[in-house]
Amino acid sequence: MSDLIVRQNIVAICYWGTQNRSHFTYSEGRLRMEAVHKPFVLPIISDCSSWVTSVYCWSGVADPNGLKYNGSGYTGTLISHGKLTLTPQIGDIVVYGAGTGEHTAIVVKVDGANVLTCSMGQNGDPSYVWTKGPNTPSDGRTPQRFFTYDLTQIAPMHTPPIAPK
Secondary structure (H helix, E strand, O other), rough: OOHHHHHHHHHHHHHHHHOOOEEEEOOOOOOOOOOHHHOOOOOOOOOOOHHHHHHHHHHOEEOOOOOOOOOOOHHHHHHHOEEEEEEOOOOOOEEEEEOOEEEEEEEEEHHHHHHEEEEEOOOOOOOOEEEEEOOOOOOOOOOOOEEEEOOOOOOOOOOOOOOOO
């Protein structure tokens, strides 16, 4: 599967999430990774990093946490397995906060220095949040860093789904 197709699938899945957000519950509890292996099954319990992990899994690519979708992972494992980039593309992730980070979201649009993300940070999400450039997020979180992943590595235990329109 090509990198571009995967990136388009990621954006389509994010759109699906925003259209179905009334069926999402924000939680950092033990059920937050359940949706990873249940593509498009509502309701969904998730936090920011499990949403990123689910979207990547549903796109059919290798676990961005480097954990083979074993039901664990958090923003810190996303950081440790991603490659820092100064030029984000759709499908990349943004991490807010120093060290292992405080929040992560998925890049769905890049318009110059403006970056639109799909964020699962509270009940009522996922929703779209604009950031502005690599050092000035519009939602008040700092610092922010962008990470990219090899989206050509297929997850052997998953068949890439066709993202709903």
